[in-house]
Amino acid sequence: MANSKYEYVRSFEQSDTLLPNTWIVVRIDGRGFHSFSNRYNFTKPNDIRALNLMNAAASAVVKEIPDLCIAYGVSDEYSFIFHKTTTLFDRRSSKLLSTVVSTFTAFYIHLWRVHFPPDIALQPPHLPTFDARTICYPTLANLRDYLSWRQVDCHINNLYNTTFWAMRQKGGMGPREVEEELKGTLASDKNEILWGRFGINYNDENEIFKKGSVVFCQYELEEPAEGRTDTLALEEDEATAVPDTEPSRTQKERAKKVRAKASVVVRHIDIIKDDFWERRPWISS
Template structure:
């Protein structure tokens, strides 16, 4: 690059590097999505089309960025996780976040006609913001993922009860809020069942648990590996040869990114999918 007297402006750029040897989570959220959902008439308390659209955009982000090991989403947010051993193309927070946000937003708009074929998307167009957080341990990462899923359950139970009081019970928003003030989960379940014959346990799993995305390898038996311990003991990223790195990249490209609605809080989810913590591609299941 040629030097010039104007080049001094680069001195104003601030370092925003991400800590090495940490799990990096990039979480994105819809900007002004309450108004956006109202504008396009999203169904309450959940609009399956909107959630499927979020999942489709997230799936393409994972497909394009093979360093993402797992993603979790609910409502208008998604978290993308990079393994601690990844030698990322960019370890600057601003660049990594902007890549995730721009890619997700582009696919969200691209797939809009697929899920809302009768609704023209017009300006102001949907947009998302994001942040990058570093977690030093497997337990920190799992606690983060558990927090997001618990938050999904709490919000969905409240919203399901709130909108049932309005749509089925004839209350207005203020009356519904007053009815739910100070209630516990058991109280909300009782309101749903006693007033509206709704068993919350029978609600769709996507609404209750959110969506988890990962590459679909063959499940393994719990106790046959120690992926979590190996990840915790990893002091520095494993230096792979160029051939090894290319082989792993090809294996990830062959693996289908799947969207599931599972409990990610219990150990079983992680124990049966060691590749999430080891970052070693598993065995691709045979196509049926």
């Protein structure tokens, strides 16, 4: 109701517009996933079903929100990056993060049954929820350092967890004992424990565990056939929408975006070195 005597309350809303021309990161993280993962019997240290579910939900988010240019996930967290030029929701922080986190949670719950067997069904009150924050990075170098930080963290945690759980599961040691022995050890010490005691070569571990997951839009660079059916379908739609005239520039750009979104891919690769970015210039340009 416009102009009611109550309308003044709107002026109490605080502006949370994020700095223009900066890369916006929305990082979400599962709340209490240590106990959530125990509750639903996740395999330790890495339950592949749970990781696939995180990746499926993240891919759906990237498809749903066109201004996202890349996302990176590990464990129960995901970082979604809005291109620095985005004007979505006038760059209001609460709008952006609440849309990302609720879209992600909706898909996580919706897709649960695709990734877990029927006897492992979600039950209240043990439902998955996620928190979220926004962070702005003024330069691409800062953004890449942010993503490198998350990927290095993935590696450090995974090496620790792999060693921890090998000592527990294969070495039959108790949690305190393992913690005590691993305190202050270097990466080389952990590699040595894995190889020397359990015959595990850390390098042979699954890439998804070691590198985490990168979600982005694929163009022609890799596997060009991947997006083809979507591309054709889209072109037909566009043709019926505008039968007689040349598509406008906006329409073309929208089509390009939708086409790109039609081939959102998940990769488990290094995003620290230049190679990833140089081979996919559309992500950061």
